[in-house]
Amino acid sequence: MIWLGIDTANSPLAVAIVKDGQILTAEVTNIKVNHSAGVMPAIEHIFKKVSISPKEIDAIAVSQGPGSYTGVRIGVTIAKTLSWTLQKPLVGVSSLQVLAANAAMFQGIICSLIDARRQNVYAAAYDSTMGLAPIVEDGHYSMLGLLEQLKEIGKPVLFVGHDVDNFWGLIQQELGNSAIRAPYALDLPSAAQLIHLAEQQELPSIDATHTFVPKYCRLAEAEANWLKEQKGKQ
Amino acid sequence: MGEFIMEKDLYILGIESSCDETAASIVKNGHEIVSNVVASQIESHKRFGGVVPEIASRHHVEQVTIVIEEALLQANMKPEDLDAVCVTEGPGLVGALLIGINAAKAFAFANNLPLVGVHHIAGHIYANALIQPMEFPLLALVVSGGHTELVLMKNDGCFELIGETRDDAAGEAYDKVARVLNIPYPGGPKIDQLAHESDGAVDFPRVWLDHDSYDFSFSGLKSAVINYKHNADQRGEEINPMHVAKGFQDSVVEVLTAKTLRAAREFNVKQVIAAGGVSANKGLRTALEEAFEKEGIPFYVPPLKLCTDNAAMIAAAGSSMFKAGKRSDLTLNGRPGLELVSWNK
Numbered sequence A: 001m002i003w004l005g006i007d008t009a010n011s012p013l014a015v016a017i018v019k020d021g022q023i024l025t026a027e028v029t030n031i032k033v034n035h036s037a038g039v040m041p042a043i044e045h046i047f048k049k050v051s052i053s054p055k056e057i058d059a060i061a062v063s064q065g066p067g068s069y070t071g072v073r074i075g076v077t078i079a080k081t082l083s084w085t086l087q088k089p090l091v092g093v094s095s096l097q098v099l100a101a102n103a104a105m106f107q108g109i110i111c112s113l114i115d116a117r118r119q120n121v122y123a124a125a126y127d128s129t130m131g132l133a134p135i136v137e138d139g140h141y142s143m144l145g146l147l148e149q150l151k152e153i154g155k156p157v158l159f160v161g162h163d164v165d166n167f168w169g170l171i172q173q174e175l176g177n178s179a180i181r182a183p184y185a186l187d188l189p190s191a192a193q194l195i196h197l198a199e200q201q202e203l204p205s206i207d208a209t210h211t212f213v214p215k216y217c218r219l220a221e222a223e224a225n226w227l228k229e230q231k232g233k234q
Numbered sequence B: 001m002g003e004f005i006m007e008k009d010l011y012i013l014g015i016e017s018s019c020d021e022t023a024a025s026i027v028k029n030g031h032e033i034v035s036n037v038v039a040s041q042i043e044s045h046k047r048f049g050g051v052v053p054e055i056a057s058r059h060h061v062e063q064v065t066i067v068i069e070e071a072l073l074q075a076n077m078k079p080e081d082l083d084a085v086c087v088t089e090g091p092g093l094v095g096a097l098l099i100g101i102n103a104a105k106a107f108a109f110a111n112n113l114p115l116v117g118v119h120h121i122a123g124h125i126y127a128n129a130l131i132q133p134m135e136f137p138l139l140a141l142v143v144s145g146g147h148t149e150l151v152l153m154k155n156d157g158c159f160e161l162i163g164e165t166r167d168d169a170a171g172e173a174y175d176k177v178a179r180v181l182n183i184p185y186p187g188g189p190k191i192d193q194l195a196h197e198s199d200g201a202v203d204f205p206r207v208w209l210d211h212d213s214y215d216f217s218f219s220g221l222k223s224a225v226i227n228y229k230h231n232a233d234q235r236g237e238e239i240n241p242m243h244v245a246k247g248f249q250d251s252v253v254e255v256l257t258a259k260t261l262r263a264a265r266e267f268n269v270k271q272v273i274a275a276g277g278v279s280a281n282k283g284l285r286t287a288l289e290e291a292f293e294k295e296g297i298p299f300y301v302p303p304l305k306l307c308t309d310n311a312a313m314i315a316a317a318g319s320s321m322f323k324a325g326k327r328s329d330l331t332l333n334g335r336p337g338l339e340l341v342s343w344n345k
């Protein structure tokens, strides 16, 4: 079984091809590449490198968000289009779970986060002793609000993700010794991890591809304002 | 249609997502629509009073594979029956463009098809090739929410910009005047209708600029409408929206028609075409038709569904580009400010 994995939910670009539980190729780049220009060439490149044609793959895994709206959409659009036109099933995985999976050897709570600006984050926390069960669901949180939730758990928390550095001072201040920083080698999303997580899900039918959408974890600003207005009118 | 050499038929898939329509179409030999699918988001944007880019992008992701599949189904074709994929590269909303472009790239890659990035306005102009053969020299009046341009084409794939708006696009002025009149988005068609039904007109200025210029300006006219309303409000008077709509539309139509006519004479064109969303405007259409009938120059404007954004027009322009040897690679990116460049000399 051959998988193609694509994670462009944030600034890193990660792609991989995995065959029968073996990584054939996995690439990750973190130089603020323009995903719209860069993702398809990267995919073409890895297919060439391992001499596999797109038609030979059996399934596609994509990082479904949350993260950069545009980044998530580019990955999802490419994955949907490949899935539909090649008639191969498409599996979506949380971009936060992909990051957390890098640190799954750590026994305990793993918090993965992505900077959402203005002291907000997309974040989740998982319990690795229970197969990465979510303790804090994927969501858009204020950094302080997230740390409050983690404090209440009362256990050491391992932080992973390349945006953790933006908040590390605050995290230490709030959680003290309970906060553990994952080594930077685990900070970038791995498309092989993404595939590994996708393999644990049931393969959806091809028909589900058309209705596959990103998980933004947040309403568009205009929609949020509009809903507020509607409530005001009632 | 005048093709003497028996060539293999050319089937092009067009994809368009530059604003608030997700569209896919298959066009044969650059002029024959085989299928034409448009998923409009207009109902979703109405509540915001205009197109919200983030919402548009979200809808494009929901629709893009559905419209491409539908275009193939209606054409009863498979990807391997196609010769190329053409997609709107710009101008447009960057986040919206990216969806069509990345879908086009993934589709082209998976099916080993050539890819061509197409200019949206070239698409609007080539919508006319789907109605009748284009004859050169040709003059195109491009009027839409983002454009007011006079484009001279001496040959297929060859563009010269001879006039453009110095401020607002005609469609933009329509939207702003609609807001003044409290007409919900999209207001253009409603103004056209009110003007059509009106029994009188407010006298608004015509902006001609320099006497030999083919450029346009609509911001002064827009301000005149705003002032008219403001003055009436101050006096506690009600304005007659029909008279305002007709006065405004008369001014826009008179200037557009006169400049197009003068350019058509100067460049001795064989054909005049209107393109872009505002070319669906009945008042403008009628004025241009009458002017050019008198002048004896053939004038065409595509039917409504080819005036507004669609992918058949992208496939039509893309067919000409494809024949001229134009190709894009997988680094193709959305270019919101893309300029219209000739692909033939």
Ligand SMILES: [Zn+2]
Pocket: B120, B124, B144, B276, B277, B308, B309
């Ligand atoms: Zn348009």
